[in-house]
Amino acid sequence: MNRFLTLCVVLASAVLSVFADNDSTTTTLPDFMLVGKTRPYEEVIPAQHLDGKSLEQLNSHNVADAIRYFSGVQIKDYGGVGGVKTVDIRSMGTNHMGVFYDGIQLGNAQNGQIDLGKFSLDNIEEISLYNGQKSDIFQSAKDFGAAGTIYLRTRHPRFRDRRRYNLNLTFRTGSFGLANPSARFEYRISDRISASANMEYTYATGRYRFRYRKLFPDHTVAWDTTATRKNGDIHAFRAEAGIYGRISGGRWYAKLYYYDSEKGIPGAIVNNVWKNSQRQWDRNFFAQGSWQKTINGKWELMANAKYARDYMRYLNPDTTLMYIDNKFWQDETYVSLVAKYEILHDWDVSAAADWQWNGLDATLVNFAEPQRHTLLTSVATAWRRNGLKAQGSILGTFVFDRSSIISGTQKLGTRRKHFHEFTPAVFISWQPFEQRQFNLRAFYKKIFRMPTFNDLYYTDIGNAELKPEYVSQYNIGAVYDFFFTRSAFRTLHLSLDGYHNRITDKIIAVPKGTGQYRWMMMNIGKVRIWGLDFTASTELSLPKGITLNGRLNYTFQRAMDYSDPYDDKDAAATYRGQIAYIPKHSGSAVLGGYWWRLNLNYSFIYVGERWHNSSNIPANYEQPWYTHDLSLSYTQPISKSSLRATLEINNLLNQQYEVISNYPMPGTNFKLILQFDL
Numbered sequence: 001m002n003r004f005l006t007l008c009v010v011l012a013s014a015v016l017s018v019f020a021d022n023d024s025t026t027t028t029l030p031d032f033m034l035v036g037k038t039r040p041y042e043e044v045i046p047a048q049h050l051d052g053k054s055l056e057q058l059n060s061h062n063v064a065d066a067i068r069y070f071s072g073v074q075i076k077d078y079g080g081v082g083g084v085k086t087v088d089i090r091s092m093g094t095n096h097m098g099v100f101y102d103g104i105q106l107g108n109a110q111n112g113q114i115d116l117g118k119f120s121l122d123n124i125e126e127i128s129l130y131n132g133q134k135s136d137i138f139q140s141a142k143d144f145g146a147a148g149t150i151y152l153r154t155r156h157p158r159f160r161d162r163r164r165y166n167l168n169l170t171f172r173t174g175s176f177g178l179a180n181p182s183a184r185f186e187y188r189i190s191d192r193i194s195a196s197a198n199m200e201y202t203y204a205t206g207r208y209r210f211r212y213r214k215l216f217p218d219h220t221v222a223w224d225t226t227a228t229r230k231n232g233d234i235h236a237f238r239a240e241a242g243i244y245g246r247i248s249g250g251r252w253y254a255k256l257y258y259y260d261s262e263k264g265i266p267g268a269i270v271n272n273v274w275k276n277s278q279r280q281w282d283r284n285f286f287a288q289g290s291w292q293k294t295i296n297g298k299w300e301l302m303a304n305a306k307y308a309r310d311y312m313r314y315l316n317p318d319t320t321l322m323y324i325d326n327k328f329w330q331d332e333t334y335v336s337l338v339a340k341y342e343i344l345h346d347w348d349v350s351a352a353a354d355w356q357w358n359g360l361d362a363t364l365v366n367f368a369e370p371q372r373h374t375l376l377t378s379v380a381t382a383w384r385r386n387g388l389k390a391q392g393s394i395l396g397t398f399v400f401d402r403s404s405i406i407s408g409t410q411k412l413g414t415r416r417k418h419f420h421e422f423t424p425a426v427f428i429s430w431q432p433f434e435q436r437q438f439n440l441r442a443f444y445k446k447i448f449r450m451p452t453f454n455d456l457y458y459t460d461i462g463n464a465e466l467k468p469e470y471v472s473q474y475n476i477g478a479v480y481d482f483f484f485t486r487s488a489f490r491t492l493h494l495s496l497d498g499y500h501n502r503i504t505d506k507i508i509a510v511p512k513g514t515g516q517y518r519w520m521m522m523n524i525g526k527v528r529i530w531g532l533d534f535t536a537s538t539e540l541s542l543p544k545g546i547t548l549n550g551r552l553n554y555t556f557q558r559a560m561d562y563s564d565p566y567d568d569k570d571a572a573a574t575y576r577g578q579i580a581y582i583p584k585h586s587g588s589a590v591l592g593g594y595w596w597r598l599n600l601n602y603s604f605i606y607v608g609e610r611w612h613n614s615s616n617i618p619a620n621y622e623q624p625w626y627t628h629d630l631s632l633s634y635t636q637p638i639s640k641s642s643l644r645a646t647l648e649i650n651n652l653l654n655q656q657y658e659v660i661s662n663y664p665m666p667g668t669n670f671k672l673i674l675q676f677d678l
Contacts, residue, residue: 082234098146177205206232250293387431525563625657
């Protein structure tokens with residue numbers, strides 16, 4: 001099958017080259033979003049974007065909160081300001097989602113998952129979500145290596161009226177004892193070089209009252225009480241600094257990032273335990289840079305490099321359970337080289353090679369001290385003619401693992417594992433009507449995911465016999481953009497995508513105990529996912545300078561466990577059951593209005609019924625939940641600067657709900673934000 005798909009991609013490239021025409025006038029636009037307007041359709045694959053203006057409308061403190069408004073996405077949120085927040089796209093699991101920060105992928109020592117709650121929106125200019133991969137073959141091999149990708153683009157310095165500097169000061173306060181000051185300074189060193197620095201501190205007690213109500217399987221009340229969520233405090237500091245430059249035919253940047261936090265872990269409410277004493281410390285540092293240049297209008301070259309070091313300490317002082325004080329260190333080194341060549345005006349090819357080294361150390365007894373070398377190579381081609389666009393790529397993944405074999409206190413030797421796989425992808429988009437922004441699109445992609453260090457080697461958690469996880473993605477959809485000229489409506493955007501994902505040997509992390517970092521890993525076997533994503537957005541211009549905009553997202557997913565029911569009794573119980581925490585129906589709506597200096601925004605999120613186990617029995621049932629959020633802001637110009645005040649009310653109707661079973665979320669809460677721009 002792999003050889004057949006590879007051959008198809010090669011043959012498709014050859015056929016496309018026959019029809020390629022040097023006289024074509026097709027132009028590829030850069031990837032950007034117009035503030036306040038829907039962009040004309042320009043991408044081959046489904047993509048969702050939130051730019052700076054849209055992010056301001058949402059009642060969101062961090063990246064995870066904002067991503068909730070994308071279709072096809074589920075957020076695992078353990079509650080509170082400092083609670084762990086991870087993202088899952090189209091039911092394929094968190095580890096299939098690549099998160100890129102200014103074009104370079106983020107890593108994490110904790111289960112290979114990225115806690116998006118650590119990333120504030122203060123320094124984020126745009127968030128983009130891609131199913132499959134970006135519609136750009138000029139990218140690193142890692143960009144081809146995920147089932148879905150989130151791109152976080154930080155704010156790059158821009159200066160008006162030949163200004164030398166920009167300054168932004170922000171302060172947030174509100175529920176949970178929140179105190180959150182931040183500052184961003186940008187300076188123009190020369191016409192070609194600029195620099196920026198951003199710092200933020202977050203403190204919160206994390207305490208909030210909640211109603212806890214549980215039912216027996218026969219729907220009689222087990223208990224119904226009100227309590228206060230405790231041990232959810234957080235102290236966190238984040239600092240970033242970057243320098244950005246332009247060269248003839250290109251650009252470059254270098255960035256430093258540091259995050260330091262201490263937080264309590266409230267834990268699950270089980271066995272009538274309402275308070276936990278676990279603590280967690282995180283220190284994350286990385287330095288990264290990128291260089292790009294165009295040569296002779298035909299060649300484009302890019303080089304990326306990164307070094308990261310992550311530290312995490314977990315403390316459980318409760319000796320009635322088990323005293324734990326574990327520390328983890330992870331190092332990562334990464335380099336990437338990319339080249340793209342324009343064979344003809346409408347036919348490009350690219351090649352990329354990435355190398356990454358990871359090492360993990362810990363204070364755990366009998367820890368395997370694993371190391372991993374990963375080599376990724378990709379070859380891709382893109383062709384466009386009239387209303388037809390096509391892309392094909394092949395990614396080669398080569399993984400070399402080394403870990404210690406330990407019995408008791410003795411090292412018995414070294415375990416070595418080698419893995420390799422080739423994964424193809426094909427994307428097609430067609431605009432059948434030249435005068436209308438109506439497009440049909442489809443893609444196929446196969447992806448290969450290695451188990452992480454945590455999956456394989458963590459003492460009492462890892463499973464060294466885990467199998468790699470394979471996913472085949474199929475997507476077909478349509479998008480329509482209409483621009484009005486003689487009505488109150490300005491734009492209308494509609495998109496609809498149907499998809500089917502087939503997962504073999506799916507790896508899942510199941511919470512073990514009450515700590516958020518402790519998991520046990522297992523292969524589910526087979527999962528089959530059928531889904532539908534629908535997105536609609538519009539903008540209206542009314543008299544008196546009033547502007548209204550709205551966005552609606554809906555997702556249907558049927559994600560079922562298709563493991564062999566004859567393997568064991570557990571497989572029989574979960575066969576054809578909806579997998580854990582995946583709702584069949586979910587969606588969101590955002591409405592915004594502008595008038596004079598006022599901005600009023602309303603947002604709604606709905607997550608339908610779920611089960612916390614693939615055995616869909618009443619005991620595992622999780623009720624639907626929804627939230628209503630409201631915000632009002634006022635901007636006051638002050639000479640060449642401005643002051644903006646925003647009041648947010650979240651969970652307006654005091655909905656009592658849980659995203660993860662036994663982790664109650666906050667009720668009604670508020671936030672006051674003051675922003676000063678100079």
